[in-house]
Amino acid sequence: MQARIVMLVDLDYFFAQCEELRKPSIKGKPVVVCVYSGRTKDSGAVSTANYVARKYGVTSGIPISLAKKKLQDVDAIFLPVDKEFYKEISGNIMEILRGYADHFEQVSVDEAYLDVTHRTKANYQRAKQLAETIKDDILTQQQLTCSIGVGPNKLIAKIAADIQKPDGLTLVKPEQVKRFLAPLPVRRLVGVGKKTEKRLETLGVRTVSQLASFDVQRLIDVFGRKLGTYFHNASLGFDDDPVQEKGEPESVSRISTLKEDTTNLGVILDKAYRLCDDVHSKLLSLELMYRSVSVYVVGSDLSTHSRSKTFENPTSSLESFKTAVKELFEKFLAESDVEARRVGVKLSSLTKKEAKQKQLTSFFGGSS
DNA sequence: GTATGCTTTCGGC
DNA sequence: TTACGGCCGAAAGCATAC
Numbered sequence: 415m416q417a418r419i420v421m422l423v424d425l426d427y428f429f430a431q432c433e434e435l436r437k438p439s440i441k442g443k444p445v446v447v448c449v450y451s452g453r454t455k456d457s458g459a460v461s462t463a464n465y466v467a468r469k470y471g472v473t474s475g476i477p478i479s480l481a482k483k484k485l486q487d488v489d490a491i492f493l494p495v496d497k498e499f500y501k502e503i504s505g506n507i508m509e510i511l512r513g514y515a516d517h518f519e520q521v522s523v524d525e526a527y528l529d530v531t532h533r534t535k536a537n538y539q540r541a542k543q544l545a546e547t548i549k550d551d552i553l554t555q556q557q558l559t560c561s562i563g564v565g566p567n568k569l570i571a572k573i574a575a576d577i578q579k580p581d582g583l584t585l586v587k588p589e590q591v592k593r594f595l596a597p598l599p600v601r602r603l604v605g606v607g608k609k610t611e612k613r614l615e616t617l618g619v620r621t622v623s624q625l626a627s628f629d630v631q632r633l634i635d636v637f638g639r640k641l642g643t644y645f646h647n648a649s650l651g652f653d654d655d656p657v658q659e660k661g662e663p664e665s666v667s668r669i670s671t672l673k674e675d676t677t678n679l680g681v682i683l684d685k686a687y688r689l690c691d692d693v694h695s696k697l698l699s700l701e702l703m704y705r706s707v708s709v710y711v712v713g714s715d716l717s718t719h720s721r722s723k724t725f726e727n728p729t730s731s732l733e734s735f736k737t738a739v740k741e742l743f744e745k746f747l748a749e750s751d752v753e754a755r756r757v758g759v760k761l762s763s764l765t766k767k768e769a770k771q772k773q774l775t776s777f778f779g780g781s782s
Numbered sequence: 783g784t785a786t787g788c789t790t791t792c793g794g795c
Numbered sequence: 796t797t798a799c800g801g802c803c804g805a806a807a808g809c810a811t812a813c
Contacts (some may be wrong), residue, residue: 428795449800462795474795477799495800522795522803607806638784669801706788716799720790735798737783756800763788 417588419541420657421528422563422571423548425504425513426580427442428524430464431558432500433493444470448478452669456482461495465580507556514548517657527568529657538564538587566591569653573602591651596623603648605641612636625649662764666696667708669758675714679747682757686739689759694732697761703728705763707738711746712756721746728765735761739751 425431429447434440444467451457458481463472463481467490482492502624504523512518515528534540545562552558561582562573570591574584586594600606600614600622617636619625626649634642647653668689676682688708697704708722721742725734739759744750 451800461800475793475799477797479798483798497801524795605805609792609807640785664804665802667802671800707808708789712800718791722789724788758801760802 417533417536418529418531418566419534419538420538420565420567420571421530421541421545421548422568422575423526423528423560424560424562424575425507425524425552425560427462427464427468428447428504429462429495429500430467430494432503433491435503435557438498440491442466443632444472444485444488445491446472446478446481446485446490447495447544448492449495450478453671457671458552475696483579498664500550503556503558506683507552507558509554511548514544514551515657516735519657519659521660525632527571527657538585542583542585545585549581549583561606564658566651568657569604569648570651572604573598591765595649595651596621596626597769600625600649605644605648610637617710618764622649662702662766664702664750664764665760666693666702666764667710667758667760668692668705669710669712669756671720671756672754675753676754677747677751677753678741682743682754683740686743686757686759689757690732690736690739693759693761694730694735697730697764699763701767703730703766703767704735704761705765706761707735707742708760708762709722709739709742710756710758710760711743711747711752711754713752715752716755717752719752722760722762724763728763730767735759 430445433445433447445464446467448458448459449461458478460472460474460476460478464473470484470488472484481774488563498628508520511526511528515530516532517529521527530541530544541564541721545564549560549562552560556762563573563584563721565570565571565574565586566588570586581695596620600619601611603622616629617627622755625645628745630646633645636642637645638708658702670685670689672685705728706722706724711719713719723738723742
C-alpha cells in the first residue's frame with residue numbers, strides 16, 4: 415500500500431462537553447454525566463466527567479455515590495445522560511469531518527478516522543495545517559474541542575491522539591514511528607488484551623520495542639499465523655487496515671437494571687420481553703435479520719454472565735427472538751444460582767434483509 | 783496443525 | 796464504609812472444519 419496520512423479525531427470528554435455547550439454557565443465547574451439506574455436516588459454509574467471533575471478523581475465508570483463523595487465540598491453539576499442530544503451534535507460534527515476526508519470512518523459517537531492522503535499530497539506539513547483547520551472549524555461551528563492524532567496509519571493515529579488531550583494535536587511522521595512506539599507497553603496495541611499481555615510477558619516482552627525484536631517465527635508458533643504476524647507488523651508500526659465507512663452494526667442489544675435482585679423467571683422475562691421489543695424494532699428499522707440471540711445477566715455481586723444460541727438461518731421474527739430469550743434465561747437459571755441485578759438481550763450475526771434468502775428458498779424449495 | 787466459527791467474558795467510552 | 800450503566804466490539808477459549 416502507498417504511503418498514507420491518517421487522522422484520528424477524538425472529541426474531548428464528549429458527553430460532558432455537550433452539556434457545557436447546552437448550558438455554558440456550568441463551564442469551569444465539575445460536570446459529571448451519569449446513568450441513573452432508578453433503583454435508589456443515587457444508584458448508577460458515571461458515564462463521563464469533564465476535566466475539572468477528573469482532578470477530583472471522578473472518572474468514567476465509578477459509582478455515582480462515590481463521585482458525590484469525592485465532590486462533596488465542591489459546587490459540582492450532576493446530570494443524567496441525554497444520548498439523543500449527544501447523537502445530534504455528533505451527527506453535525508461527523509458531517510463536518512467527512513468533508514475533510516478522502517475516506518472517512520466513524521468508529522463511535524465521538525471518534526472518527528480520516529484518510530487525508532490525497533488532499534494533503536501525503537505531506538505532513540499540510541496535514542498539520544488541515545488538522546488545525548478541522549479543530550478551528552469544529553470550535554467555530556459547534557463550540558467543541560477535540561484531540562487529533564496524525565500518522566501513517568490507523569494504529570499510529572489512534573495512539574498519537576492519546577498523547578495530548580484535551581484540545582491536543584500530535585503528529586507522528588513515518589520516520590518517527592519507531593522511536594514513538596518503542597517505549598510503549600504492548601498493551602497499547604489493539605489486539606493485546608490482559609491475557610495476551612501476560613503471555614507476552616512470560617516471553618520477556620513488555621514493550622513494543624521488545625516485541626519488535628522478538629523472532630517472528632516464535633510469535634507465530636505461540637499465537638498462530640494470523641495473530642503472530644499481526645503482532646509483528648504492529649510492533650513495527652505497520653497497519654494496512656483501510657479507512658472505510660462502517661457497514662451495518664454487528665449486534666444490537668439492550669440491557670436494563672431490575673427494580674430488585676431476583677431469580678424469578680417471570681420477573682426477568684417481563685423486563686426482558688420489553689427489551690426484546692426495543693431491540694427488534696431497531697432491527698427492523700435497520701432492515702436487518704439476525705442469526706444469534708444472547709441474554710445477559712449481571713448478578714447481585716456484579717458478576718457478568720451470558721448465554722446465547724445461533725440459528726441455522728437468518729430470521730427477523732420477534733416470536734423466535736422471545737422464545738429463544740425464554741429458553742436461554744431458563745437454561746441460565748437452571749444451571750446457576752446467581753441473583754439477577756441487570757438483564758439484557760442481544761441480536762447478532764446480522765445480515766441485510768434481502769433477496770439472497772429468497773433465492774435459496776426458491777432454489778431448494780422448488781415448487782413452493 | 784492451523785483456520786474458522788461459536789460462546790462467554792472483558793474493557794473502553 | 797460501601798457505593799456500580801448501557802452499549803459496543805475485542806479478546807479469549809474452545810469445538811469443529813479444513
